[in-house]
Amino acid sequence: MQKTDWVWHNGKFIQWEEATVPFLSHSLHYSGSIFEGIRCYKTEKGPAIFRLEDHITRLFDSAKIIDMNVAWTKNNIIPACIETVKKNHLEECYIRPLLYYGGGEMGIDTLGKIADATIAVWKWGAYLGEGLETGIRIMTSSWRKPAPDSMPLNAKVSGNYTPAIMAKKEARKRGYSEALLLDPNGHVAEGPGENIFLVKNGVLFTPLTTYALNGITRDTILKLAEQEGIRCYVTSITRDQCYTADELFFTGTAAEITPIIEYDDRKIGTGTPGKITKRLKELFFSVVRGKSDSRWLTYA
Ligand SMILES: Cc1ncc(COP(=O)(O)O)c(C=O)c1O
Structure with missing residues (x-):
């Protein structure tokens, strides 16, 4: 640092x-x-x-x-x-x-x-390194998100990050860039510090925020997708839906928009960053760099 x-x-x-x-x-x-x-x-x-x-x-x-x-x-x-x-x-x-x-x-x-x-x-560059461009390989963590009556999951409290810390290390030790944590019911929740999106047949899906942080990048992507006329559903997502997705990507302030090209050793779509992921990422970077609209920017 x-x-x-x-x-x-x-x-x-x-x-x-x-x-x-x-x-x-x-x-x-x-x-x-x-x-x-x-x-x-x-x-x-x-x-x-x-x-x-x-x-x-x-x-x-x-x-x-x-x-x-x-x-x-x-x-x-x-x-x-x-x-x-x-x-x-x-x-x-x-x-x-x-x-x-x-x-x-x-x-x-x-x-x-x-x-x-x-x-x-x-100064902090790309959180997941060149994966921001090329896409990353992820695995399901053996650690799960706790129930929302055990931990205040929509508060960014340091103590909430214990499963995230273990999940990240477990994934890195096994050669993956990042982990994906499931919720106590076995549905997909989020990454250690990222929300997840799935694209299937041109439609975007992301989990509810019951077990995931109400990410500001997630919200930005939902709004940009809506502007682009891409249908979005905020709903429960399973692991198999992710395996058979056309595209997967993570969002987060640190991770920005990082394509996921492999999940649990299964190639996602073509195994390269997908078309919708690339389009949303382009729109995101145009917004944060003040090239399209400045409604979300505070100049320092
Ligand atoms: C657990 C968790 N999920 C998701 C996110 C993404 O949220 P945001 O887009 O607001 O950075 C973060 C990062 O803050 C996080 O720590």
């Missing part, structure tokens, strides 16, 4: 090296932290943050879900993200706002605790 100079911390800019957490912090021991992942793209009009307000809304929704007390509001964090990009003079970057229980008494109890807030930015 390429470090940058400044990190926003509780309303002030501090040096990257100073941005540390106390060893006995709740967030480190019990995962008392929530975060967002946002991309800022280089455009002709300067750096543009993609769907900033939607990401920060989700951050505060996550805080509400886990009943985290935060001294900051959306109206503080949105400009702070813009300022952090500007202060580090980056044309293009990844933005990581984090709300976390940093200090205070040790123990699980968070009653009376107030979360600290930080925003870090750094």
Whole structure:
């Protein structure tokens, strides 16, 4: 990771090296932290943050879900993200706002605790490397998503990522780029940090958000597909439907639009990125780079 100079911390800019957490912090021991992942793209009009307000809304929704007390509001964090990009003079970057229980008494109890807030930015290229262009091979994970009454799956809480961490490593150790997690009923849920889409006979399908994060890239793709006149269904999807799909792809802020060309050692479609995937990806990059419309961009 390429470090940058400044990190926003509780309303002030501090040096990257100073941005540390106390060893006995709740967030480190019990995962008392929530975060967002946002991309800022280089455009002709300067750096543009993609769907900033939607990401920060989700951050505060996550805080509400886990009943985290935060001294900051959306109206503080949105400009702070813009300022952090500007202060580090980056044309293009990844933005990581984090709300976390940093200090205070040790123990699980968070009653009376107030979360600290930080925003870090750094340069982050394609999350799945050249797979963004060529497509990736994935496998079904032996780890599943928990039930929504066991984990708050629509909150980006650090602790939610335990199955994701194990699934990712399991897949990488077996030579795959990424994992796909099923839900407790055996339906397809999502990747460790990505939503999944399936294309069959020109129609787009993606799972409900009962067991998957309500992804902002997922929402963008649903809207772009609708504009293109591509029919979309948000519904339960099985593994066999994925095996026989014409196209599969992952979406996410980090993964962007990554084609999946092989799933559980079965070739998907022609075994190369599909036509609809390529079209939606082209539209996505044209939007994030400010080439078509700028409704979702905040210039920094
Ligand atoms: C578990 C999980 N699913 C899906 C996504 C994709 O969501 P988004 O498109 O908002 O980045 C992410 C990334 O934030 C994630 O962590």
